[in-house]
Structures are given as C-alpha cells and as structure tokens.
Amino acid sequence: MSIDVRPSEDPAKYLATDQLVWFGEVTDADADHLRLGLPADQRFVVDLPDGPDDLHSGIYGVRPMEMSLPGGAVVPIAGLTWVGVHPDARRRGVLAAMMSDHLTRARDAGTAVSALHASEAAIYGRFGYGSAVLTHQVSLGRGTTFTAPHLEDEVASLTTHLLDMAAPGVTERMRACQLAAAPDFPGTIIGLPDFFTLMAHETPEQLRDKEPRRILFARRDGQDVGFTGLRREHKWESARPSGTVVVGTFCGGPAARLALARRVVDLDLMGTTKLENVGVDDPILGWVGGPRGAGDLKTWDSTWVRLVDVEAAWPLRAFESDCDVVVEVQDRYAPWNAGRWRLTAASGTGAASRTDSPADVTLDVAALGAGYLGHGIGGLLRAGLVQEHRPGAYAELARAMRTTVAPEPSIGF
C-alpha cells in the first residue's frame, strides 16, 4: 500500500496529533507558540484510509536551521522534528513513508543535510542517519575547582550576567553568540530567531514547579562572548540548602566557558551542578582533572546526521587528511545516493563524483552521516558494519573524515 504524505492544512489537528503522541495537554493560548520555529509549509501529515477521524495517522515537521561543519562553513540544514505516529497507526510503515517524503522534499529544496535528535536510539539508523555527536552529562559539586592557568589573564577580563531568557533582547544576543562561535565549534546547530522565541517562552505545562530558564552571559568590554542556560531546583537536606542547578549547552571560546563554569558551580543555595550537554573534547573535563574529577559522568548520543545528497554534502566540509576512495553507497530511502562514488579529499577540499571503478569500500549512507562532523567512524569496520575490498581503504576514508577535536553537541530541537 502506498502511503500519501502531504502538507498540513489544519494547524489545530496537527498539534492535537503531536499532543496525543507525546501525552501533552496544551491550552489554546499556547498553541500558536508551540508551533513557532516550524514554518506552516514545513508541517506534513499522513491520513491512513482507516485512520482516526479527529487526528492524523502521522505527522512530521522540519525546522530550517544552520549547522557548522569541519573547516568552519555554516550551512543550511533540515532540522527534522515533531515526528509522531498515532498509536493506532504504528508499525504500518507511516514513519517509513514520511522519511522518504522528507528526504525527497529536502533534496528538491537543495538541502544537502538533515539532522535530528532521536527520541530512541534504534529508530533512525535504518533511515540513513548516523550518530554523529556524543555528549556527556556531568555532575559537579559546589565549588568544584577548574585548573587552567594559561587562561587566567583572559578570564580576569570577563564578567558574567544572569538574565531571564524571556527578557527583551536576550534571545537575539544568544543567537548572535552562537553564530560567532559556530565556525570554531563544528557541529553547532543554530535555529532561526523564531526557534529562540520558542525556547524563551515556557508553557505552564513545561514548567510545572520549575523556575523559568535563565541565561548566563559572559561579557568582555560590554560585548557578549558566550552564554549558557540554567535552571535551579530547590532542595533542603538535613536543614542545609542542597539544590541542583541544571545547566545547558555552553557557547563561546575557552575563556568564556571557564568563566561560566566557575559561576554555575558557585550559586547560592545550590549543592550540585549538572552540566547537561558537554562535548567529549570540551575543555571543562580537562580543567577538573578528567572524568573522575567530573563525577557521575554519563554519555548519550546528541546530533544524528543524514546526508540527503552525498554529492552536494561531501565538498561542503573541510578535511584534515587526504583520501581517494571508491565507495559503494547503500541507500534505501534516498536512492539517488546509491551506487559508486569516488570520494576524495586533497589539501582540505573534498569532491564526490560518480565512477564505474570497482568499489574499495561498501557502506550504508548512515556511516557517512556518522562521520560527517568529524566523529571517529574507524570502529565500524571492526564491528562488521562496513565492507572493505581494498586493504587500508576504509582507514583512509575514516582518517580523512575524522577531526582532531570531536564535534560540538547541539541544543535539542
């Protein structure tokens, strides 16, 4: 049975379907707000012939976003989000139909890369997405010491300022900081201004008993040089204040990160600081003496990347070493990528061209997505997830794609 995917015409039904899938309850007052950052022409639906009358069988949406790549280019991407299938329609191929639709539309629009945050790890690999960025969650005790003598002079010139995220001008300042830092931190994903407005306004349902998110800026000479988001949670234990401050993604260079990190581990009435989104090569881990200094360290997948168009995506990023490899790409959901490509990198510049030469390597397109931001993919060969036909060819490819520093985790979208 072929499943028709079409643009949404009924914003209320679209939102109500999302709310059923995500067991939410939204007031009319918040409805328009929740759809912010999701342009009306980027909402798509499926109605199965025997599906529910009042809701859609499936929905998905695309946020137009930008992402920084190895080498510093900042390129448009499709931020896949709002994926949901009605409980009565699940496991009948609705998601598979929506994924084909998404990839076709993205390619037609000239968008070479799609990215997402996955609700469950097992869903998106089959659709050609690779886990491209890892992130640590780190717990730090009150007053944790950060040792970075080489940065002290620079940090001394910085001040920190705590503001409500919803205060005028804050989201514009956050976005400007992200755009400025992105080239130095490949993997950074930046939303349109509407997306920041969405994050700044938290509905009563999202907040429950939590304080609204606040933004801590680092400034030098009156100019923003970085920020992070935080939220404090009260707790009293044995008559002592022992709250937890939950801290989001850090943005800015090393000195800004250090100034912000010192501030968030020294907030009154707090006992623990939970850093929710720390890249695996983030200097913070080194400043506390390594993983044991961080305490209770957990690792998750952050951004998943999908090359919508291998030929267009490959040359967008820079490469740290050379390669010349013929790759047989398997791609069930974006058949225009399937077949043999000569992938090269020389003096930092990549090129992808069709070839009839015998393949050196056979892999699923998801492997190219996993390595696209610089995350190491050498282990896929050992795991039996790629096949090598010319000895050393896969190592050559994996080395060229890998970057010295691991990619930056992104803010959830």
Ligand SMILES: CC(=O)SCCNC(=O)CCNC(=O)[C@H](O)C(C)(C)COP(=O)(O)OP(=O)(O)OC[C@H]1O[C@@H](n2cnc3c(N)ncnc32)[C@H](O)[C@@H]1OP(=O)(O)O
């Ligand atoms: C980017 C984001 O928005 S992330 C949010 C994703 N949404 C959610 O998690 C909301 C709750 N879950 C759902 O709405 C649905 O269960 C979905 C979207 C995950 C799956 O939708 P379905 O229409 O049931 O998937 P569909 O029938 O197309 O399945 C396609 C394939 O994926 C597999 N699959 C689907 N969901 C899962 C899962 N959660 N874990 C593992 N495999 C899965 C199916 O088994 C099927 O495999 P096959 O091709 O080997 O037969």
